[in-house]
Amino acid sequence: MLHVTKSYLPDLKEYVDYLEKIWSSNHLTNDGPLLLELEKKLAEFLEVDNIVFVGNGTIALQLALKAYNVIGDVVTTPFSYCATTNALIWEGCNPVFADIDPISLTVESSQLENKISAKTKAILTTHVYGNAGDLVKQEEIASNAGIPLIYDGAHAFGVKYKGKSIFTYGDITTCSFHATKIFHTVEGGAVITKEKKMAEKVRELRSFGHKGDIYLSAGINGKNSEFHAAMGLANLKHFNQIKGHRRKASELYELSLDKKVQTIQWNPSVERNYSYFPIVGFNNEHLLHIIKCLNEANIFPRRYFYPSLNELPYLLKQACPVSEDIANRILCLPLSASITDAEILEVVKIVNLSY
Template sequence: MINVTKSFLPPFEEYQDKIKGIWESTWLTNNGPLVQELEARLKEYLGVKNLLFVTNGTIALQLAIKALHLQGEIITTPFSYCATTTSILWENVKPVFVDIEADTYNIDADLIEQAITDKTTAIMATHVYGRPCNVEKIEQIARKYNLKVIYDGAHSFGATYKGNSVLSYGDVATCSFHATKVFHTVEGGCVICKDDELLKVLAHYRSFGHKNDDYYMMGINAKNSEFHAAMGLVNLPHVADIIEKRKIVSEKYNELLNWDKLKQPRHNIEGFVYNYAYYPIMLPSEQKLLEVTAALKKEDIVPRRYFYPSLNQLPYLDFYTPCPVSERLSVAALSLPLYYDLALEDAERIAKIVNSTL
């Protein structure tokens, strides 16, 4: 079976060697030496000032909302994974959906200003498929209205914009290190910020709100373990090779797919270097998506509807905001299998099935 993704695993000996020290120290969690080492290595790799390793990318969003003391309304995107919206709801804040650009699938920055009310406290946007939002326009709007900016960068590890990590923008950026991502720690994520005082608050929130016997605030348990950090430390040196191999597979798809009948999000953004986190295609209709999906599954090939449904249509929302572009694209967007050791012969076979079904 060929799944939409496959987790990279380093040579077993590398991981085994990294975790030997855990048996010697019996330090399993609670900000252990491997967690601290991983945070230092990630800050260096990403070129960011402050970073905390946490249990997952959703918790990272919740920590950001809580630490920035956000209330009222947060302007956000309807085209993302459900965790983007759910994290806002979980923190008892209302998501206000702004439609997306038809060419990038990112939030349409030109529509943000008209959605701002006296209850708006922040903008939370997703760098969809790892491609950066219009960060300049969003920052300009945020400054004008004194709003905070959070970027859900779950897909953005290893992607750069104008020489900087895509994760370096915003008041807070978050990333997922889930096993399906370009870089993973099995389960995990990080929260990134520029402000040192905000980092202290995030660190307290991550660890129940206290340090030793000193209690500072209400917190939760968002700490991650030494075993997860060890996986991150052995995976990090492989990231460049992982991205290069994903690029080769993506270029094979680019070469073979029928672009007279398919579209992709615009990727020729000036100053942007992609990490090949996904390989999305936009089908002519939902019916064609279902036909292509069925044809692939018949051959034990499993694509994925990233991202469906449009989040403004989630069944547990008690309100509806029309987002026609997101609603139209979400039913037709399909991600094809893409991972580091997907054989080019399999990519050719997948492309052939897609083309013949179209």
């Protein structure tokens, strides 16, 4: 059985070595030594100034919005996981959807600009599959409007844009370290920002809004544990190996898939992390046919992302024809740090026959 991904696990002894440190310190949570070590090593590895480790990627989004006190209209993408939109709704925001580019699948800068009004309080958009639009132009748009630019970088761990970490663009970026991600801490996420003051605000909100006996704001419990930090420290050592395997797997897909199989176009300014391998069917019926053929061979890809978020049943309808079309045709093929050439070629054989 082959699934869309398979979580990477380090050698058990590596993880146990960290567990022994936890047993020795008896420090399980509340900014323990392993968590602080992980934050330091992540900041160095990702070449960012400030990173705050949190419970998951959704809490990271909520903390980013709360740190900027964003309430009201937020221009956002319809092509992302539902957590991006749900975080906005939970924080009292109104999603205003800007349609995506049909090739890169990220929000077009012109669409962002056209959707900004006097009521817009922020921009929140996604580096889809680790891909990117014109980030410099988007920074300019946000600056001219006087609003924060927040990026959902859930897929973008280790990605570079124009030679530097993609997490250095915008005012604040969030990331997910969920078990399905290329780098994971089982459950977890992070908030990344250039401003130390903003990072301290996120830390405050993450820890119930107080420091010791000094109560500063109405925060939440967005902390993470030493056990999750331990998994992150173990996995970070292997990230380049994980990425290298996935790169070779992606190259084999690209080499072997029939020319009729549509893939997405990567921004030439992006240094990829190979976190996903999406293909695009001719239409929804064709996509369902591909899935059926793969499932019959015990291969389980994922419709990632579906549906287009502007079509979620609990939202008022906003038309985003490009996103709606792509969401009905997109499919992520199996990709992991342990997928074999034989497994890839089996997937390719079935997909090619389906076109």
